[in-house]
Amino acid sequence: MTLKGDIYEKARQFNHAFIKESLTATFVGESTVHVDGVNTVTHVYERFSPEDFNRDTVTLYLVQGSDGIIHASLITAGGALDYDQQMQSDRTVGEDHLLNFAIQILESLQPETQLPEG
Amino acid sequence: MPKFEMVVQGDCRALIVELEKQLLATGIATTVAGASAFFVDDVVCLVEVFNNAPSIERSPMEEFGDFGLAETLADEIPTDSALSITVSMSQGTDEQIYVSCFVAGQGVFFTKLPKVREYVVMNRIKAMLKSM
Numbered sequence: 001m002t003l004k005g006d007i008y009e010k011a012r013q014f015n016h017a018f019i020k021e022s023l024t025a026t027f028v029g030e031s032t033v034h035v036d037g038v039n040t041v042t043h044v045y046e047r048f049s050p051e052d053f054n055r056d057t058v059t060l061y062l063v064q065g066s067d068g069i070i071h072a073s074l075i076t077a078g079g080a081l082d083y084d085q086q087m088q089s090d091r092t093v094g095e096d097h098l099l100n101f102a103i104q105i106l107e108s109l110q111p112e113t114q115l116p117e118g
Numbered sequence: 119m120p121k122f123e124m125v126v127q128g129d130c131r132a133l134i135v136e137l138e139k140q141l142l143a144t145g146i147a148t149t150v151a152g153a154s155a156f157f158v159d160d161v162v163c164l165v166e167v168f169n170n171a172p173s174i175e176r177s178p179m180e181e182f183g184d185f186g187l188a189e190t191l192a193d194e195i196p197t198d199s200a201l202s203i204t205v206s207m208s209q210g211t212d213e214q215i216y217v218s219c220f221v222a223g224q225g226v227f228f229t230k231l232p233k234v235r236e237y238v239v240m241n242r243i244k245a246m247l248k249s250m
Contacts, residue, residue, distance in 0.1 A: 028120070028121070028220055028222040029120075029121045029220055031121070031123060031206060031218035031220075033206075033208045033216045033218070035161050035208045035209070035210035035212075035216060036159060036160065036161050036210035036211055036212075037159055037161075038158050038159050038161040038163065038208070038210070040163050040206065040208050042165060042204065042206045042218055042220075044121075044202075044204050044220040044222055046202075046222045046223055055223050056202075056223070057167075057202040057204075057222050057223050059165060059167050059202075059204045059220075061154055061165040061206060063156045063158055063163045064158075065158035065159040065161070066159050071156050071158070073154035073165065075151055075152035075153070075154065075165065075167040075204075076151065076152070076167075077151035077152075077167050077168070077169050077202030077204075077223070078151075078169070078202070078223075
């Protein structure tokens with residue numbers, strides 16, 4: 001999805017909401033890169049998932065160029081349900097919950113639509 | 119924090135393809151969780167996330183000796199939980215590739231132990247990138 005505004009402020013708001021609204025989330029780290037006027041912010045979070053007893057991670061990737069538009073990506077990754085088995089190829093339950101959780105937070109950062117005057 | 123940043127030379131898209139190939143071939147990564155790429159103002163920005171299976175083999179002590187961990191931990195490297203590896207790259211007109219890498223996810227059953235495996239995997243990826 002795309003956002004508008006300051007990329008660093010959006011990242012900070014996401015971080016605040018993500019940690020505040022989840023009891024089991026941890027902020028793994030942040031990386032910021034500025035190349036030729038293009039800013040990128042990468043955040044990685046992990047969250048314990050009681051649904052499938054895994055620790056899943058979500059990566060937030062934001063890119064903003066000269067037009068001010070912030071391009072946002074969310075990618076989740078996770079572990080196997082049964083640790084005696086090999087990695088499952090299917091997504092885990094925890095991953096899906098984590099992705100929905102992160103999407104809701106990202107959507108909440110969208111500025112409210114301005115109603116036309118008159 | 120299991121993270122590193124580095125600058126390398128070359129072509130960004132070729133590098134991520136080669137990294138993916140080597141990560142999967144060596145078993146450091148088992149599946150690709152997802153990827154995104156953007157081309158903004160002549161800058162290539164991409165991110166790729168990999169899964170690392172819980173069944174990774176135990177690692178020799180020398181791989182994480184740099185972190186000053188007690189040798190008694192050698193037999194206690196957690197192998198039961200999966201890791202995720204996040205690699206992001208940016209490349210502009212100066213041809214330099216700015217790479218960031220995070221390794222996270224360990225610790226479902228071994229939360230009180232140092233995240234040894236994360237550092238082992240991180241060091242392997244760092245060495246792999248340097249060799250490219």
